[in-house]
Amino acid sequence: MPELPEVEHVARSLHKQIVGAHIAAVTYLDWERMIETPSVDQFRKLLQGRTIQNIGRRAKWLLITLDEGWTLTFHLRMSGYITIQDTIAPPDKYVHLVIEFTDGRQLFFHDIRKFGRTRLLDPVGLRELDQAHGIEPLEDDFTVDALSSLLRNRQARLKPLLLDQTVIAGIGNIYADEALWHAQIHPLRTSSDLNDDEVARLHNSIRKALQTGLSNGGSTLRNYRNSYGEQGTNQDHFHVYARITHPCPRCGHSIERITVGQRGTHICAHCQTLNPQNERSATT
Ligand SMILES: [Zn+2]
Incomplete structure (x- = not known):
């Protein structure tokens, strides 16, 4: 899509x-x-x-x-x-x-x-x-502070929040998964629980995922073309999206597919833990 x-x-x-x-x-x-x-x-x-x-x-x-x-x-x-x-x-x-x-x-x-x-x-x-649409994530007003207030005013799971077009505009399943992987944050974390460092990482990662997609001409999974009929190449540069069982480019663990809000979601469970403040309980 x-x-x-x-x-x-x-x-x-x-x-x-x-x-x-x-x-x-x-x-x-x-x-x-x-x-x-x-x-x-x-x-x-x-x-x-x-x-x-x-x-x-x-x-x-x-x-x-x-x-x-x-x-x-x-x-x-x-x-x-x-x-x-x-x-x-x-x-x-x-x-x-x-x-x-x-x-x-x-x-x-x-x-x-x-x-x-x-x-x-x-x-x-x-x-x-x-x-009817939220902030544009590549515009200047999408600052770390702006993202922080969007996250902290809501008690929502992160991935569904990133997909909510009334909050942040333009992010779908591909770029949400890639951004959360870059930020090393689990998609089921609660938005208001992120600390300052995690918010800053997420801000940087959203932009990085989208900018990478832009510089590769977009992602063509099936049908996407620009108006010249040309496909994008960003699908060749995915880190987690549609890469189930491939090794995580950061740590080597296998990429997994979980379901979040009825959407297939790709994560490295080793890099993106659900409870980063308590690693021991997350792994037992
Ligand atoms: Zn990893």
């Missing part, structure tokens, strides 16, 4: 390709449920003639800024990705939306699982989307 680094790469690649392009029309739509708002008719009508002014990201949402105050947003969910077709190409069965530009190019929304969604938002809708 695309997370912050992957959606950021989609935004960057789309920015190079389609800023300044003019939308001719929505020329294909075979899955109307992907349009959350407005109505399908309004979606088609309002997009016609719009110019793409900018491309950005908020949490795991892709934001395509149009003229007249509209923003076209996409959430890729499990398997969605977007490509720009330079030539006239017919959509295959996994393409559910095609937007044609006046220069003849086409935007394809591919989605094997059909969980991806789009919204065409006015400024009020865009503000609501923004306010």
Whole structure:
């Protein structure tokens, strides 16, 4: 599932390709449920003639800024990705939306699982989307103090808290597991119990995991592509995620998979103990 680094790469690649392009029309739509708002008719009508002014990201949402105050947003969910077709190409069965530009190019929304969604938002809708999400972990205001107050004001297990988009935006299963491994903190620890050193380690580790993902072009487990159709390579650099039985790169113990809040979670039980203040009881 695309997370912050992957959606950021989609935004960057789309920015190079389609800023300044003019939308001719929505020329294909075979899955109307992907349009959350407005109505399908309004979606088609309002997009016609719009110019793409900018491309950005908020949490795991892709934001395509149009003229007249509209923003076209996409959430890729499990398997969605977007490509720009330079030539006239017919959509295959996994393409559910095609937007044609006046220069003849086409935007394809591919989605094997059909969980991806789009919204065409006015400024009020865009503000609501923004306010529904928490702090951006790569922005300057995500400081150690900011993370500390987010953790200490909650009595939550760490991993579900990291995945909660209303608290910190953009982190999913991959980067939560990688960040907790870097920080040497167990995913079932209670957020308010972390000491100052652990909070600082977690802050540094969240950024490190996301930055590594960004510098490797994102992670492609199955479907993720940027808008040029290129896969990421970060999956070749995972330390724990999807590496069950492989040795921990830090200590050599086998990586284990546990379930936390119904999510498969990858840890090194030797580096990430549940009770670090009392190692003896944790290992007996
Ligand atoms: Zn280890």
